[in-house]
Amino acid sequence: MTERKSVAEQLAAALATVLGIPELPVRLRAWDGSVWGPGDAPVVVIRSRRALRRIVWAPGQLGLGRAYVAGEIDVEGDLYAVLGAVGEAARLGPDRSPPRLSRADRLALLRTAATLRVLGPAPAPPPEEVRGTRHGLRHSRRRDAAAVSHHYDLDDDFYRLVLGPTMVYSCAVWDDEKTGLDAAQEAKLDLVCRKLALRPGARLLDVGCGWGSLALHAAQRYGAEVVGITLSVRQAALARRRVAEAGLPDRVDIRVQDYREVDDGPFDAISSVGMAEHVGRALLPTYAGHLRDLLVPGGRLLNHAIAGHGWTATRDPDTFISRYVFPDGELVSLAETVGVLEGAGLEVLDVEALRRHYALTLRAWVNRLEESWDEAVRLGGAGRARVWRLYMAASALSFEMGALGVNQVLVQRPGGAPPPLRRDWV
Known part of the structure; x- marks a missing residue:
């Protein structure tokens, strides 16, 4: 007589099928207390x-993500260890879904669900899932504003808890692994300003200015006249308060404005840090061409953006990142980014890869979130805190493994003075 499999063993087999791997590389404990998998x-x-039930209705990354956000799936101990083991077995990154199930696999999953008495209607998605940003033309101004609002219009104190006092939400630049996050973010801000050759009176456009950290740094340390634009109403409100507190309202102008609406150039320099990922592949030539037109001859643009290594992100709307983190976000390769910038008539001066730096940055953010978990839950809710923990930890591993990269591409509009013979920003 065949011994009946425990609930945990059946679940382990079902999850392995969903992930497209022969065996689940973790130890599983089921709702009935049964356990399956290696003891270590x-x-x-x-x-x-x-x-x-969620996984039956959405058998892949989305169903698993929904269950985690809802607290129905959890991890004991090291989240990185679990994500690393599963990611290595399934070769997954934060924007890569498991393979589509075959008809036979779907039937097997349904049989397991029936045996465990979990069949029923699809559960409602957790409230943290994107709402109201999937209507209208992709990357229209209205839809882009809604997508940005979903991620960035959260409680300012939630962001401050994770990011720290610098309020910089992009890759820091680390001297070594012992460099503190705040010092690494200050170093990144200064590197951007030096690459752009800012000087007193220079006019800077900061595209995707966030909470105004780079704008403030450029005005305070380099004497620049700055226009910062964002689509997030909450970001702009806090950035304006920070500008007022610094006594710089005459030198820093923060606007809620789409980059396509800026028409008061020319600017001596343009920074775009962590914003190009929201533009969309189809509109990258428009983005590059418009920013070029806003530059003076010889003016510099620094484009700092995440890229896939050897692949480009699809428009799959059912990934965890698309539904919970960055709606409508699209990554392109470094080669495509450079090609678009050159196609717009911009000369490439420098390309710097910061992949390892972003892994360190993300781990530092996760540490701050976990150290103040109860406060994060109070400020953003348990589901939101779990979204951030999962996406940042998974992204850190993807940067470490080389599935993702991040690059600063410095370009110049032809004309004006030639670039220096040495890289004065190093």
């Missing part, structure tokens, strides 16, 4: 039958 492996807990 990291532990994943399936707290509720509802988790499996």
Whole structure:
């Protein structure tokens, strides 16, 4: 007589099928207390039958992500260990979904769900899932504003808890692994300003200015006259307060404005840090051409953006990142970015890869989130805190493994003075 498999063993087989791997590389504990898997492996807990029901209805990254955000799937101990083991077995990154299930695999999943008595209607997605940003033309101004609002219009104190006092939400630049996050972010701001050759009176456009950190640094340390634009109403409000507190309202202008609406050039320099990922592949030539037209002859543009190594992100709307983190976000390769900038008539002066730096930055953000977990839950809710923990930890691993990169590409509009013979920003 065949021994009946435990709930945990059946769940482990079902999850392995969904992930497209022969065996689940973690130890699984089910809602009934049964356990399956190697004793020394990291532990994943399936707290509720509802988790499996979500996976039946969305058998892939989205169903798993929904169950985690809802607290129906959890990790005991090191989240990096679990994500690393699963990612290595399935070769997944934050924007790569497991393979589509075959008909036979779907039937097997349904049989397991029936045996465990979890069949039923699809559970409602957690409230943190994107709402109202998927209507209208992709990357229209209205839809882009809604997508930005979904991610950035959260409680300012939630961001401050994770990012720290610099309020910089992009890759820092580290001297070594012992450099503190705040010092590394200050170093990044200064590097951008030096690459752009800012000087007193220079006019800078900061595209995607966030909470105004780079704008403030450029005005305070380099005497620049800055226009910062963002689509986030909450970001702009805090940035304006910070500008007022610094006594710089005559030198820093923060606007809620789409980059396509800026028409008061020329600018001596343009910074775009962590913003190009929101533009969309189809509009990258428009983006590059418009920013070129806003520069004076000889003016510099620094484009700092995440890129995939050897692949480009699809428009799959059902990835965890698309539904919970960056709606409508699109990554392109470094080669494509450079090609678009050159196609717009801009001369490439320098390309710097910062992949390892972003892994360190993300781990530092996760540490701050976990150290103040109860406060993060109070400010953003348990689901939102879990979204951030999962996406940042998974992204850190993807940068470490080389699935993702991040690059600063410095370009110049032809004309004006030639670039220096040495890289004076190093």
